[in-house]
Amino acid sequence: MTAITLQPIGILHCDLKKHGETPKNYDESTHEGTIEIYPHFVAGLEGILKGDTIVVLFWLDRADRAVLRVHPRGDESRPKRGVFATRSPARPNPIAVSELLVLDIHNNILNVQGLDILDGTPVIDIKNKIYSDQMK
Amino acid sequence: MTAITLQPIGILHCDLKKHGETPKNYDESTHEGTIEIYPHFVAGLEGILKGDTIVVLFWLDRADRAVLRVHPRGDESRPKRGVFATRSPARPNPIAVSELLVLDIHNNILNVQGLDILDGTPVIDIKNKIYSDQMK
Numbered sequence: 001m002t003a004i005t006l007q008p009i010g011i012l013h014c015d016l017k018k019h020g021e022t023p024k025n026y027d028e029s030t031h032e033g034t035i036e037i038y039p040h041f042v043a044g045l046e047g048i049l050k051g052d053t054i055v056v057l058f059w060l061d062r063a064d065r066a067v068l069r070v071h072p073r074g075d076e077s078r079p080k081r082g083v084f085a086t087r088s089p090a091r092p093n094p095i096a097v098s099e100l101l102v103l104d105i106h107n108n109i110l111n112v113q114g115l116d117i118l119d120g121t122p123v124i125d126i127k128n129k130i131y132s133d134q135m136k
Numbered sequence: 137m138t139a140i141t142l143q144p145i146g147i148l149h150c151d152l153k154k155h156g157e158t159p160k161n162y163d164e165s166t167h168e169g170t171i172e173i174y175p176h177f178v179a180g181l182e183g184i185l186k187g188d189t190i191v192v193l194f195w196l197d198r199a200d201r202a203v204l205r206v207h208p209r210g211d212e213s214r215p216k217r218g219v220f221a222t223r224s225p226a227r228p229n230p231i232a233v234s235e236l237l238v239l240d241i242h243n244n245i246l247n248v249q250g251l252d253i254l255d256g257t258p259v260i261d262i263k264n265k266i267y268s269d270q271m272k
Contacts, residue, residue, distance in 0.1 A: 003141050003143060004144070004197075005139050006140040006141075006142065006229045007229065009220075015254075027151045032148070039198045041204065044205070045218040045220050046205060046216075046221060047217035047222070057231060068177065068179040069180070081183035082183050082184065083180045084180040084184060084261070084263065085180075085182060085183030086158070086183070089179070092143060092177060093261050094141045095260070095261055097193075097263070112261060120138070128223055129225055131146065
């Protein structure tokens with residue numbers, strides 16, 4: 001059980017500054033923002049086009065990593081359940097998986113729609129939503 | 137840009153031992169295997185039931201982290217594209233996102249179907265596929 005080290009590939013810029021402001025899930029959000037990819041990783045973006053849906057992995061740097069049981073959607077009237085049975089940001093390795101629409105892409109800057117993530121959150125990966133054999 | 141440290145929450149056991157044996161994506165696979173969650177994290181599983189579809193994040197410990205452009209699906213007849221425009225395991229932070237069917241769950245052991253991941257791969261997160269407000 002050796003530790004695993006990630007390096008951020010970029011950072012999110014958007015107008016969601018506080019936890020209470022974020023939509024509960026990306027599929028409930030039309031928030032727009034900008035993903036800035038660090039220069040070292042820009043070659044990895046080749047082939048991403050305006051209009052694509054991308055899967056973006058974020059490192060939720062302000063999430064509680066010690067919690068294993070939560071009230072679903074923070075609703076205290078509902079019984080707690082294990083974090084692995086929820087989409088809560090609180091979890092041992094707080095990684096969010098979001099599907100975002102690419103509104104525009106220029107060099108290392110992607111304008112995206114569908115955010116439920118706080119401003120300043122590190123980006124750790126981007127994947128094509130569509131599998132390779134379906135890709136243009 | 138500080139480094140991020142993950143700790144594995146478990147490990148995958150299955151009969152996929154070599155790269156050439158793995159299906160290219162989980163949605164093409166009916167392979168079964170077992171996810172063993174380490175004892176410290178078992179409370180996080182509460183609420184996962186047989187028949188659920190779960191989203192499992194794996195740390196692809198044998199993937200190439202230095203590559204930024206690949207031939208889609210390893211097909212050299214196709215032009216290279218950026219890894220972030222593909223589902224290639226090769227990428228700076230090699231995390232796989234798989235949707236798996238829970239065939240059975242007992243304590244810290246989940247029998248799952250839909251694997252395209254090598255035996256011995258660390259598990260770093262599990263999420264409910266369904267969003268919380270749709271959950272039973």
